[in-house]
Amino acid sequence: MTTINKPMSKEPTIVVLQLSGGNDYLNTVIPYTRSEYRDYRPIVNVGEDEVVPISKDIGLHPAMAPLADIYKDGKMAIIHGVGYENSVRSHFRSMDIWHTCEPDKLGTEGWLGRAIKNIDPNKENVVTGVSIGPSLYRALVAPGVPVATVENLDSYGMLTDISPENKRNRVLDRYKKMYSTSIGSGPVMDFLSQTGLDALKGADILNVAPEKYSSSVEYADNSISKKLKSIAKVHLADLGSRVFYCDHGSFDTHANQLASHKYLWNSASIAIKDFFDDLKEHDAADNVIMFIFSEFGRRVRDNGAGTDHGSGGVCMVIGDSVIGGEYGQYPSMKESDLDQGDLVPDMDFRSVYTTLIEDWLKLDPIPIVGGHFEKPKFIAS
Amino acid sequence: MVSVTQKLKSETSLLSHLMRRAGFGSSRSELETLLPLGYEKNVELLLHPETNEPVDKFKFLRYYPMWWKPGTMGGAGQASWVWTMVTTPNPLQEKLCLFYHNIFATGVAKVDHYDEIEDMIQMFREKGLGHYKDILMSVAKSPAMIYWLDQNENRSTAVNENWGRELLELFTMGVGNYTETDVREASRAFTGWTLEHKLPRFHMGRWDWEFKFIPEDHDYSEKEFLGHKGNFDGEEIIDIILSKRSTAEFIARHLYSFFIADEPQVPAWSVIPPKSPEAIQFLTDSLLESNYHIETVLRKLFNSDFFKSQLFEKVKNPTEVVVGTLRIVGNVAIPSPEIMEHSSQITYMGQDLLNPPSVEGWHNGIEWINSGTLMKRTNFVSELISDTSRPGVIDILNRLKKVDENPVSLVDECLDLLGPLEASEVTRNELIDHIENLGPFSWSNDSGTERTLELLQLIVATKEYQFC
Numbered sequence: 001m002t003t004i005n006k007p008m009s010k011e012p013t014i015v016v017l018q019l020s021g022g023n024d025y026l027n028t029v030i031p032y033t034r035s036e037y038r039d040y041r042p043i044v045n046v047g048e049d050e051v052v053p054i055s056k057d058i059g060l061h062p063a064m065a066p067l068a069d070i071y072k073d074g075k076m077a078i079i080h081g082v083g084y085e086n087s088v089r090s091h092f093r094s095m096d097i098w099h100t101c102e103p104d105k106l107g108t109e110g111w112l113g114r115a116i117k118n119i120d121p122n123k124e125n126v127v128t129g130v131s132i133g134p135s136l137y138r139a140l141v142a143p144g145v146p147v148a149t150v151e152n153l154d155s156y157g158m159l160t161d162i163s164p165e166n167k168r169n170r171v172l173d174r175y176k177k178m179y180s181t182s183i184g185s186g187p188v189m190d191f192l193s194q195t196g197l198d199a200l201k202g203a204d205i206l207n208v209a210p211e212k213y214s215s216s217v218e219y220a221d222n223s224i225s226k227k228l229k230s231i232a233k234v235h236l237a238d239l240g241s242r243v244f245y246c247d248h249g250s251f252d253t254h255a256n257q258l259a260s261h262k263y264l265w266n267s268a269s270i271a272i273k274d275f276f277d278d279l280k281e282h283d284a285a286d287n288v289i290m291f292i293f294s295e296f297g298r299r300v301r302d303n304g305a306g307t308d309h310g311s312g313g314v315c316m317v318i319g320d321s322v323i324g325g326e327y328g329q330y331p332s333m334k335e336s337d338l339d340q341g342d343l344v345p346d347m348d349f350r351s352v353y354t355t356l357i358e359d360w361l362k363l364d365p366i367p368i369v370g371g372h373f374e375k376p377k378f379i380a381s
Numbered sequence: 382m383v384s385v386t387q388k389l390k391s392e393t394s395l396l397s398h399l400m401r402r403a404g405f406g407s408s409r410s411e412l413e414t415l416l417p418l419g420y421e422k423n424v425e426l427l428l429h430p431e432t433n434e435p436v437d438k439f440k441f442l443r444y445y446p447m448w449w450k451p452g453t454m455g456g457a458g459q460a461s462w463v464w465t466m467v468t469t470p471n472p473l474q475e476k477l478c479l480f481y482h483n484i485f486a487t488g489v490a491k492v493d494h495y496d497e498i499e500d501m502i503q504m505f506r507e508k509g510l511g512h513y514k515d516i517l518m519s520v521a522k523s524p525a526m527i528y529w530l531d532q533n534e535n536r537s538t539a540v541n542e543n544w545g546r547e548l549l550e551l552f553t554m555g556v557g558n559y560t561e562t563d564v565r566e567a568s569r570a571f572t573g574w575t576l577e578h579k580l581p582r583f584h585m586g587r588w589d590w591e592f593k594f595i596p597e598d599h600d601y602s603e604k605e606f607l608g609h610k611g612n613f614d615g616e617e618i619i620d621i622i623l624s625k626r627s628t629a630e631f632i633a634r635h636l637y638s639f640f641i642a643d644e645p646q647v648p649a650w651s652v653i654p655p656k657s658p659e660a661i662q663f664l665t666d667s668l669l670e671s672n673y674h675i676e677t678v679l680r681k682l683f684n685s686d687f688f689k690s691q692l693f694e695k696v697k698n699p700t701e702v703v704v705g706t707l708r709i710v711g712n713v714a715i716p717s718p719e720i721m722e723h724s725s726q727i728t729y730m731g732q733d734l735l736n737p738p739s740v741e742g743w744h745n746g747i748e749w750i751n752s753g754t755l756m757k758r759t760n761f762v763s764e765l766i767s768d769t770s771r772p773g774v775i776d777i778l779n780r781l782k783k784v785d786e787n788p789v790s791l792v793d794e795c796l797d798l799l800g801p802l803e804a805s806e807v808t809r810n811e812l813i814d815h816i817e818n819l820g821p822f823s824w825s826n827d828s829g830t831e832r833t834l835e836l837l838q839l840i841v842a843t844k845e846y847q848f849c
Contacts, residue, residue, distance in 0.1 A: 090493035091453075092736065106491070106739040126752060134729045136753055138738075149729075149753035158756050161764040162838060171835060174815045175842055181807045188643075188696070188747050192755075192844045199752035 008238045010287040012321075012360050015231055015244040015275075016112070017268070017292045018137070021252030022091065024307050025297035025314045025343070027261055028064070029078055029330075033057040036300075036333035044257050044302035054078075055326065063266035066273035067318075074324035077378035079315040079352055081331040083345025087296060087311030091252070094295040099139040101350055101369045111353055112243050113142025114368045115361060125240045126202040132227045132246040140245055148202045153230040154210050157203035176200060209237035217278040222267050224248045228275040236282050242361070251294060257306035272318065289319030289379075291356060293349070299341055300333060312343035315352050317378055321360070327376040351375055394801045396420060398692050399683060401849045402640050403427045404472025406705040408773050409780065409798050424683045428510065428676050430471035438465070444716045451495045452587040458495030459734040462502060463724040466704045467713050477509035477675075478502050479700060480639050482734070484552060485520050486742035487529045489735050494587050497525035498735045513632060513673035517552065517619050524576040524590035530740065533575045535568060537600035542568040547740055549622070555634075557651040558627040559607060566604040571615040573599030623673060626665065632673070633664035640682060642694035643746035660687040693803055693848040696746050699730035701849055702758050709799075710765045711773035730757045750847065762841040766799075767834040781833055782824050788816035795836055804845050812839060 027044065031037050032051045051059030052068040058078075060068045070076045084103045088094045100107030116129040129147040131140050140147045150156045158175065162168040179196035213233040219225040227246040234241050248268050253261050272290065279285035293315045298307035312331050331343040338344070350369040357365040359379035366372055396416060400407040404427070407415070415423050426432070441461050442449050448461045466475045482505065487498055501523045508515050520526050521544075527533055530544040545568030549559045573596060579589040604613045609621050622628050631650070637660055638644035645653050655661045663685065664678060671677040682688055697705065703726050707713060713720075727734060731754050737743055768774055777798050784794045792812045796802045804812070816822060819832055840846060 090491065092488075092490035092493065096490050108738050134725070136731075146752050149757075158759060159763055159838065159842060160760060161767070162835070167835065170815075171839055171842075174811060174839060178808055178811045178839075178843055181811075185805070189844060191747055192750060192847060195750050195752055195755050196844070199756045202752055203756070 008236075008282075008284055009240070011240075011242055012362065013235065013242050013244070013288045014356060014360060015228075015288060015290040016139070016246070017228075017272075017290055018139075018245070018247040019251050019264075019268075019292065019294035020091075020095070020247045020249035021294070022094075022296045022298055022309055023251040023294035023313065024253060024257065024261060025310075025312065026300065026307075027257070028061055028265070029080070029314050030059045030061065031057060031330055031333070032059045034333060040301045040333065042302065043304055044307055058326070058330070061262070061265050063262045063264075064269045066269040067316075070273070070276070070318055071324060075318060075320060075322055076324050077317040077322050077376075078326050079317070079347060079376060079378070080326060080328040081312050081343065081345045082293070082315045082328070082347045082349050082352060083296065083312045084348055084350075087339075087342065087345065089296065089309040089311070091295060091309075096138060098293065098295055098349060099137065101353070108138075108141070109143070110137070110139035110141045111357075111368055112139045112245065113145050113147070115357060115363055116140070116145050116147065116243055117142050118363045118368070119242050119361070126198050127205050127234070127239050127241050129243045130206075130231070130234055130241045130245070132230055132244070137245055137247070140243070146198060146202070148206060150206065150230065153206065153233060156206055158199055172200065205239050206234060209233040209239065212237045215278050215281060217274050217281060219274050219278075220267065220270055222271075224267050225271040225274065228271045229278075232275055232278045235279065235288065236284055253298070253306045254303070254308060255305040257302075276318070286320045289317055289322060289356075289360060291352075292316040292318070293352075297343060300338060300343060301341055310342040311339065312345035315349070317352075317356075321380050323378050323380050325378075327378055347376070348373055355379055392416060392420070394692065395689060396423060397800060398689070399423060399427075400472070401701075401705070402476075402688075402695075403679075403683060404476055405466060405701055405708050406849070408709050408711070408776065410776060421684060424680060427471075427473040427683075428680055430474045430510075433470040435471070436465045436469050441465075441716045450587075451499075453489075453493055453495065458489060458499060459727065460721050460724045462499070462734060463700075463704065463727065464713075464716050464720050466700070467707045467720075473679075474506055474509060478505040479698075480635075481505040481509060481516065483639070483737070483742040483745075484635055485526065486737035486740050487523075487525050487735075488737045488739075492525050492528050494525070494528075494590070495735060496587060497523075497528075497590055501525050502735075510676040510679070511674070513668075513675060514619060514623055516675075517548075517623075518616060520552070521548075521571065521574065521615055521619070522592040524592060527574065527576045527592070528590070532571065535572050535574070536598040537569070537572045538598075540565065540568050540572060540600075544568065544571060548618075551647065551741060553622045553628045553631060554625065555627070555631040555650055556648070558625070558631075562605070563607055566606040566613075567618050569600045569604055570606070570613045570618045573597070574615055626669065629665040629668040629673070630661060632668055633661045636664055636678065636682060637661060638745065640679075641688055642691045643696060646744050646746075646748070647741060657687055660685070663687075693845070695849055696749050696847055697758075697849045698743070698745060698749055699727045699732035699754070699758070700734065702730060702762065703727045705849070706762050706765050709773050710768065710771040711776075712771045726757065726761050730754050730761075755847075758847070759842045762846070763838040766837045766841050769830070769834070777837070778830060778833060782829075786822050786824060786829075788813050788822060791816060791822060791833065792836065795833070795840055799837070799840055799846070802840070802845055804840075804843065808843050808845060812836065815839060 027046055030046055030051050032048050050062045052065055053059040054071050097103045099110050101111050120128040126146045127148045129140050131147055131149045134151045136149045162171055179193045210233055219229045231244045276285055294313050297310045297313035299310040328347040351373040353369045354365040354373045355375040357363050357368050441464050451458050469475050489495055504519050530547055531541045532544045535541040542564055546564045573594055575593055576590045577593040579591055607621055667678045667681045703723055781794055784790045796804050823829055
């Protein structure tokens with residue numbers, strides 16, 4: 001007769017991990033047997049004996065060994081050559097395109113913002129979408145959609161600089177009183193009142209998460225591990241959050257790539273493994289998938305120390321419901337097939353989104369991605 | 382006696398209103414320096430930045446040499462502008478940069494070149510008080526704008542209408558005052574206005590751009606535009622546009638919504654009438670009479686009754702929140718590293734300077750507020766207003782120590798020093814109740830300062846504080 005052990009809700013949940021700065025596809029999912037790879041990458045390459053092979057001609061970066069294990073378990077999809085036509089080499093613009101699904105004009109609404117609006121049209125839960133980071137990612141922006149933007153879960157809230165706790169509580173009580181009094185002073189003031197109370201409510205809900213959390217998994221002490229741990233805490237608190245977002249980087253490796261790319265993937269891979277281990281320990285992994293993308297890949301030819309902005313990248317999707325394996329074709333690296341020295345993507349990113357939205361979140365993808373796109377079937381039905 | 386105090390209060394109120402709208406707000410000691418000059422003289426000072434030394438850009442660059450031509454460095458371009466806004470003796474000059482930046486919204490998302498957008502801001506700084514035509518012509522020739530709106534693709538053989546359309550829709554006339562044919566014809570007149578790269582200064586990084594006219598790409602044949610016929614070029618198109626009353630009305634509305642009171646967003650202007658038709662008519666007439674001389678129009682605007690009556694009718698934009706707070710709390714003699722964090726805060730609150738979300742600029746007014754941004758705004762101001770290492774905070778505390786040691790006087794004086802702020806009766810009573818509940822108030826022990834800081838934090842968290 002107790003509700004303490006009520007089973008966790010099992011609504012499909014997505015965690016987006018954005019690799020900011022342009023992740024080098026060629027050194028992530030490595031076509032290590034191709035001679036062109038060695039020709040184009042005389043310096044910024046991964047040795048044949050170092051890669052972790054996942055098929056006869058593809059290997060993962062050695063720093064991704066934990067992910068290779070997940071792949072071998074059949075729980076990870078690798079989607080090749082993802083991008084869009086007339087690829088843009090500007091970080092900001094390309095990221096905007098991925099965020100808004102608008103390659104030809106400036107869009108202001110994000111694809112996940114629209115998804116959240118569909119999941120929770122009446123705004124019943126102010127933490128349906130949770131963004132980890134100081135800024136709200138444009139992917140999550142849509143008019144009237146509240147998204148909790150959490151920089152640090154342990155100190156998330158209104159007036160967090162006030163201490164000690166009893167002092168802060170009395171200030172927040174007063175805040176609530178000042179925002180609760182509706183004296184009919186017009187729609188602007190009413191909206192402000194509602195928003196102030198929503199903000200307090202969101203913080204109250206999320207503050208439960210760290211208190212409820214306990215785990216045997218020990219995350220590393222770096223930024224990506226902290227972010228994924230925060231997401232695990234909120235997910236495990238079962239607050240009804242369905243869309244999580246965080247980023248990792250910077251993958252803008254124009255120089256010193258060998259060392260920095262290795263560090264970035266090493267920290268990310270361990271963090272991802274810990275994250276899923278944590279969820280499994282609490283029987284809360286089966287309704288979660290993680291989607292990993294970057295705004296573009298990098299130039300095929302290295303520049304001697306790093307690589308410059310390119311086009312065509314790789315996406316990865318991880319989770320129990322994922323049908324593991326490779327999707328799409330690794331783009332050709334033949335000189336004549338390159339576009340201005342870059343790979344030519346042949347999988348539109350909106351195809352990948354379509355699978356995520358339709359097959360995973362069970363929403364109508366067409367109004368969200370802005371059209372009909374053929375979908376790779378990487379989600380088990 | 383009472384009436385003299387009342388009068389002084391209202392003069393302070395009005396001057397602080399002027400400084401919030403024409404600038405980013407003033408500390409009480411700054412207001413006290415300005416007050417004896419009178420309101421109108423202060424308007425004149427704001428309209429004459431040439432009488433003050435400009436902010437020494439190189440002082441900032443000595444600390445942050447990388448900010449000289451930041452190129453594509455992510456998120457970094459704004460810092461030197463934010464520092465200028467915080468330290469300038471000419472706040473209207475910077476406020477106008479923000480005004481024009483919101484109209485001619487050009488973003489690094491596409492331009493991918495901070496230097497060029499910064500050059501555009503510098504142009505606003507130099508020409509902002511001049512004739513609107515000069516600004517339009519400079520914008521038309523700004524490489525950042527040319528690239529942003531694909532003017533570099535606009536050739537007689539393949540007309541690109543992006544710039545031509547936005548010129549009419551967002552920069553001058555507004556929807557409903559021109560036809561699709563006019564868009565086409567205007568675009569033809571600007572064919573061949575493009576940009577080219579200057580010789581590179583650096584081995585790596587972005588090259589500077591400059592305006593270039595390519596005669597071979599220009600369409601010299603006849604155009605028919607807004608009822609006029611001729612072999613118009615871009616400048617003549619701009620002259621025709623400015624001759625129309627609807628243009629002056631549209632710019633009047635921009636001025637009204639930025640300086641006087643929040644209006645609906647720009648796309649709604651063709652269907653929702655202005656809040657104050659009389660003010661729009663007055664500003665429209667001023668624009669036409671002065672040949673769109675912004676200094677002349679702003680002089681009339683700031684001295685008008687409709688301006689003076691609209692206290693706290695605008696939701697502060699994030700730049701106003703951050704810069705305004707920094708100007709009050711002080712401690713900005715040298716560009717310390719915190720300026721980077723403070724610039725980022727503006728972005729976190731939803732206004733990524735030099736990177737507006739679209740050519741339409743930011744949506745202003747209540748759209749600045751959502752649960753995330755409200756929390757950021759409140760926490761940012763709360764932290765600084767309670768930082769007793771800041772000279773501005775020390776000054777506020779010292780002033781408060783001179784008033785009667787009772788909750789009502791304390792609350793009223795705090796509201797006064799943070800504005801003067803107009804709090805609703807409900808808010809004011811809550812604040813008084815809050816202090817009363819803490820027991821007898823006295824400066825003779827530490828609790829006086831502590832409680833006062835708590836009160837200041839509560840005040841900056843009020844709904845009323847979100848307005849300027």
